[in-house]
Amino acid sequence: MKYNRFGYLIGEGFGNVFKNKKSTGASLMIMCATMIIFGIFLILTENINHFVQEVESAQGMQVFINTDATDEQVEQIGEKIRKLDGVSTAVFVSKEEGLNHMKEKFGDKKDLLDGYDDNNILPDSYVVTLTDLTKSKEVQEQILTFDHIKKITASDETVTTLINLANGIKIVTGVILILLIVISIFIIANTIKLTVHARRKEISIMKYVGATNGFIRWPFMVEGMIIGIVSSIISIAVVGTAYSMLAEEMVNSSFMQKINMSLVTFSDMFNSIIFVYMLLGIGIGAIGSVISMRKYLKV
Secondary structure (H helix, E strand, O other): OHHHHHHHHHHHHHHHHHHOHHHHHHHHHHHHHHHHHHHHHHHHHHHHHHHHHHHHHHOEEEEEEOOOOOHHHHHHHHHHHHOOOOEEEEEEEOHHHHHHHHHHHHHHHHHHHOOOOOOOOOOOEEEEEEOOHHHHHHHHHHHHOOOOEEEEEEOHHHHHHHHHHHHHHHHHHHHHHHHHHHHHHHHHHHHHHHHHHHOHHHHHHHHHOOOOHHHHHHHHHHHHHHHHHHHHHHHHHHHHHHHHHHHHHHHOOHHHHHHOOOOOOHHHHHHHHHHHHHHHHHHHHHHHHHHHHHHHHOO
């Protein structure tokens, strides 16, 4: 009996979808449009976070050590740096390596450094990378308290800009998500309201013969959830195809190869995207249905 009742409610929900083809089609189109827009911002956020993580793994600071420090003291400084919270790696750079690296930067003019040796240009140093860019200043302050530290060079402006950019994108995406959810609920509610209005006499009769609000409401909730699920599937297909084609073009571009940055593949984001889309689709459809039914279920 319970199985038959459940089957009836599901069947009625599917039936409502096909009975109201025009309103269902309009609802699908608008919901797909809003979910595709959200998908664009979601993918943008994922790539911004990916860029920040890549920079975090490469962006670092260089800690220069006084020339009077012994080899043992230099090694101890490296160990102390690696133990700091927020430090990912601390790679030792000798005087010789520092000088060779500087010559590489000078390029054709590296002969200008021939009159110098590694002892009177650059001291020993450590190139430090961080697990979290927000801890850059904190780590620098702690390192400066160590003995035999000469100076620290770091791209603090770049770090701050990246953090602000990532936070800004997250805020914008969150606001857009809320707006799109509100719009989608409004669309679903009004679409199902047309169906409910057309069947208001039938609903009144069902109320008179003792049908519960839940029994009356469920077919319309199923209708809303079906519209949400179908919209999600279409949106995922459109966004995934478009992004995969665009990402392939961008990755192979000279600009991306020059800055040595990669994009997140759609397959890497697929699980999170399908979860978010299905959650939104089912949730928006169900909430929209409940809102549209309130007027007609009042005792």
